[in-house]
Amino acid sequence: MLDARGQIRRLPGVRLWLSGGWLALLVLAAIFAPLISPHDPLAQDLFAGRLPPVWEQGSDPAFLLGTDSLGRDVLSRMLYGARLALIVALVAGTLTCLIGATLGLIAGFFRGWADLIISRLIDIWMAFPPVLFAILLIAVIGTGLTSVIVAIVVIDWTRFARVVRAEAMSQGAMDYVASAQVAGRGRLGTAMTEILPNVLPTIVALLTLEMGIAIIVEAILSFVNLSISTDQPTWGGMIAEGRASIYQAWWVLVFPLFTLFLTVLSFSQFGEGLKEHFDPVLR
Amino acid sequence: MQIARALITRLITTLVTLLGAAVIVFVVIRVVPGNPIAMMLPPGATDADIDRLKALYGLDKSILEQFWIWIGNVVQGDFGMSITLRQPVYDLVIGRLPATLELSILALLIAVFLGGAAALTATLYRGTKIEGGIDVAGGVALSLPDFLWGLALILVLGVLWPLFHISGRVSPSLGFEFGSNFYLFEALARLQFNVVGDLIAHMLMPALALAIPLAAIILQLLKQSLKECMHDDYITLARTKGYSESSIILRDALPNAILPTLTLIGVQFTFLIGGTVIIERLFSYEGLGNMAIDAVINRDLPLIQGIVLVFALLFTLVNLVVDMTYAALNPRLRHA
Numbered sequence: 266m267l268d269a270r271g272q273i274r275r276l277p278g279v280r281l282w283l284s285g286g287w288l289a290l291l292v293l294a295a296i297f298a299p300l301i302s303p304h305d306p307l308a309q310d311l312f313a314g315r316l317p318p319v320w321e322q323g324s325d326p327a328f329l330l331g332t333d334s335l336g337r338d339v340l341s342r343m344l345y346g347a348r349l350a351l352i353v354a355l356v357a358g359t360l361t362c363l364i365g366a367t368l369g370l371i372a373g374f375f376r377g378w379a380d381l382i383i384s385r386l387i388d389i390w391m392a393f394p395p396v397l398f399a400i401l402l403i404a405v406i407g408t409g410l411t412s413v414i415v416a417i418v419v420i421d422w423t424r425f426a427r428v429v430r431a432e433a434m435s436q437g438a439m440d441y442v443a444s445a446q447v448a449g450r451g452r453l454g455t456a457m458t459e460i461l462p463n464v465l466p467t468i469v470a471l472l473t474l475e476m477g478i479a480i481i482v483e484a485i486l487s488f489v490n491l492s493i494s495t496d497q498p499t500w501g502g503m504i505a506e507g508r509a510s511i512y513q514a515w516w517v518l519v520f521p522l523f524t525l526f527l528t529v530l531s532f533s534q535f536g537e538g539l540k541e542h543f544d545p546v547l548r
Numbered sequence: 549m550q551i552a553r554a555l556i557t558r559l560i561t562t563l564v565t566l567l568g569a570a571v572i573v574f575v576v577i578r579v580v581p582g583n584p585i586a587m588m589l590p591p592g593a594t595d596a597d598i599d600r601l602k603a604l605y606g607l608d609k610s611i612l613e614q615f616w617i618w619i620g621n622v623v624q625g626d627f628g629m630s631i632t633l634r635q636p637v638y639d640l641v642i643g644r645l646p647a648t649l650e651l652s653i654l655a656l657l658i659a660v661f662l663g664g665a666a667a668l669t670a671t672l673y674r675g676t677k678i679e680g681g682i683d684v685a686g687g688v689a690l691s692l693p694d695f696l697w698g699l700a701l702i703l704v705l706g707v708l709w710p711l712f713h714i715s716g717r718v719s720p721s722l723g724f725e726f727g728s729n730f731y732l733f734e735a736l737a738r739l740q741f742n743v744v745g746d747l748i749a750h751m752l753m754p755a756l757a758l759a760i761p762l763a764a765i766i767l768q769l770l771k772q773s774l775k776e777c778m779h780d781d782y783i784t785l786a787r788t789k790g791y792s793e794s795s796i797i798l799r800d801a802l803p804n805a806i807l808p809t810l811t812l813i814g815v816q817f818t819f820l821i822g823g824t825v826i827i828e829r830l831f832s833y834e835g836l837g838n839m840a841i842d843a844v845i846n847r848d849l850p851l852i853q854g855i856v857l858v859f860a861l862l863f864t865l866v867n868l869v870v871d872m873t874y875a876a877l878n879p880r881l882r883h884a
Contacts, residue, residue: 349703388561389568391867392860394822397840401852404844405576412812485826488695489841508830511707511714526692530882533691 284531291528295347302341303329308496310336315514331516333506339520341456342498346521349499350528352410353483357417358476364418365425366468372426373433374456383426387432390423399482403491410493413486417479424478425471432464466543473536477529500525551875558871562864569860570622574615575848603770622857628850637854641836645858646729647717648835652821654732654751655758658748659820660813662759663766670767671774671797682767689764694823698757698830705753707808713750715832722746754831762816769812773805780804807877814870818863 294301304327314337317324324331330339372383402416436442445455480500486492487501488508493531499520507518602608609617621628627637670682706714718724720729724743728734732751735743775784776799786796825837832838836855843851 273555383570385561385564388565389572391818392565392569392863393572393856394825394837394859394863396825397837397844397856397859400825400841400844401856404847471765478693481695485695488590488826489829489845491845508699508702511702515703515707518699519703522696522703526696526700529693529696530688530691534687537687 268465278538279511280534281542283539287527287531288535291347292351294344295351298341298344298348299500302338302344303327304338304341306337306341306345306495308337310315312336315510315517317514318516318520327486330520331514333503333514333517334510337498339503342371342503343500343524344523345498346500346503347524349410349493349497350483350525351479353413353417354476354532355477355478357482358472359413360414361421361475361479362425362468362472365422366464368422369426369429370456370460370464372459372498373430374437375452380430383430387423387426390420393420395420396482399535400485400489400491408491408493413483413492416486417482420482421475424475425468428467428471429463429464432467433460436460436463465514466540470536470540473532473539477532480525480532481529554875555872558868559591562868565864566860569864570619570857572614573856573860574618577853578611597882627854627857630843630848630851632846632848633851637850640839640851641854641858643729644834644839645835647731647833648821648824648837650730650732650754651751651824651828651833651835652758652817655755655820656762656813656817658755659759659762659766663763664770666763666767667770667774667800668797670771671778671801672794674778686764686767689760690768692761694757694761694786695826695830697760698754698827701753701757702830711749712753714753716746717750717834719746719750750831750833754824754827754833757827757830758820761815762820766809766813770805770809773808774801777801777805797801810877811870811874814866814873817870818866821859821862821866 310332313325313328313332314334316328316332316336318331318339319326319329321331328338328340330343332338333342368383372380398420399416402419403412406412406415433456442455442459445459446452450458483492483499484501484504487499488505490505492501493499503521504518504525507514507516507521511518599608625638627641629635630637632642633640666682666686670679673679702714705711713719722743724735724740726734732744732747734746735741774797780795783796783800786800791799824835825840827833828835828838830840836858838857840859841851842848843855
């Protein structure tokens with residue numbers, strides 16, 4: 266048992282470092298993409314189409330990870346794609362979190378008619394397949410970075426609202442909240458100083474999870490050709506192209522897919538690690 | 549009597565949810581840019597033509613009136629005509645729904661099997677490296693969504709080792725005439741096992757992609773419940789009677805630990821159905837979700853409306869059934 270416990274306690278550290286390390290690397294790659302990209306991500310060279318990565322036969326050392334069907338450098342496109350992925354993750358994730366958590370806190374702690382309306386809205390939202398909802402929204406408001414972010418916020422605020430509402434409700438029923446009320450603290454003050462700090466670890470874990478989800482939603486929208494725009498390299502767009510030419514050029518799919526895998530995994534593991542690190546009960 | 553009252557409240561909220569969903573679908577569709585009437589008329593049409601067509605589709609009335617007419621038609625099963633496919637939306641949706649249902653149910657079965665087996669194995673070998681390995685695999689499975697699993701499966705089982713088909717629902721070369729749109733059920737019922745094999749070879753990868761994240765959720769919850777059960781007195785009793793560990797877990801712990809997992813599976817099933825939209829697209833599987841994406845891209849408003857509403861109906865019905873089953877199974881609610 267002691268052994269097992271020791272392992273459990275060591276695990277979050279490793280998890281935080283590995284996932285945090287990958288995310289840090291990604292942020293650096295995104296910031297310095299123009300400096301470190303070997304090629305212009307949009308430059309087409311039809312004579313250099315579908316070149317395999319350097320360790321394969323028939324490759325060109327100038328294109329480390331090969332080229333796509335239009336002769337664009339896969340590595341450079343991935344580096345520039347990281348920029349859009351991270352912008353979507355940070356902006357959409359944070360906005361979703363702010364809106365969803367606020368509504369959840371209002372519903373769970375203040376109850377009454379606000380809870381009635383918010384809960385009903387959550388029910389209605391849960392009646393739609395999220396991907397279809399997002400695609401429909403993009404079709405209505407048009408493609409582009411802002412539209413993608415708006416679509417993510419609109420479809421996913423319920424994830425925060427549901428969890429925070431439930432947490433705020435259970436925290437609100439506890440004695441320390443009653444004591445704060447007896448001590449003469451107002452409802453709003455109680456919500457901000459007593460409830461919010463106790464729900465925060467959960468919110469943080471959800472936030473990083475949401476960042477990963479935002480990247481996935483962007484990739485899915487790119488996949489059905491409804492995302493940012495066709496002349497911006499995105500991982501989803503690359504994956505869509507790779508899926509179409511999978512038998513001729515596997516590398517166009519494999520590298521962006523692997524990056525997406527690691528990134529989404531890192532976001533969720535980073536959140537879990539943070540939660541364990543900060544949760545006083547688990548610690 | 550309390551249970552009857554709870555039932556009625558639940559039915560009313562379900563209706564409110566459905567009505568809300570209908571309002572949202574209606575509103576979203578109305579703000580789509582582009583005039584559907586203009587798209588239906590030839591270039592030389594006069595204002596009178598436009599007005600006549602508007603009257604025909606009821607577009608000259610107020611928004612509220614349009615909504616009530618539309619809802620009235622929908623309740624009677626009249627979803628209008630698809631603009632691009634020129635067929636009644638109802639027929640199109642009913643034609644495609646079986647494909648999506650079969651895929652979802654197959655995925656659910658796979659998820660229950662994988663998740664259940666993993667949870668039982670981890671409980672049997674608790675405290676060993678096997679449990680650790682299952683935990684890590686479950687963590688990874690849970691962190692990545694169906695879309696990524698689908699792509700990974702295409703790479704591994706479709707290209708690297710091409711064991712299964714990466715697109716479609718059935719091989720046309722089979723030349724098999726189906727009498728219904730429930731291909732898999734029909735082939736099973738008619739004992740056409742070569743057809744069943746072909747269908748499974750098409751459905752296995754999309755179903756697996758949908759199943760993997762759900763299997764991980766089932767694994768985590770069931771394992772947790774089993775762990776709690778293993779400290780109970782009746783387990784100690786069974787042990788002193790000399791039963792083997794595996795038979796104790798299966799016979800004594802599992803029936804006591806399974807209720808929370810069953811509820812969770814019900815709730816998660818709607819998420820799984822929602823996942824079919826992009827998974828069907830990824831595997832070119834001819835279901836409702838794939839048709840929905842085409843409808844959005846072609847701006848086929850009546851078809852989008854119909855499909856989204858059918859999904860909403862399906863989701864609320866699944867949730868309703870889950871709640872009722874839970875009430876029926878849970879003795880505390882039953883005798884309240």
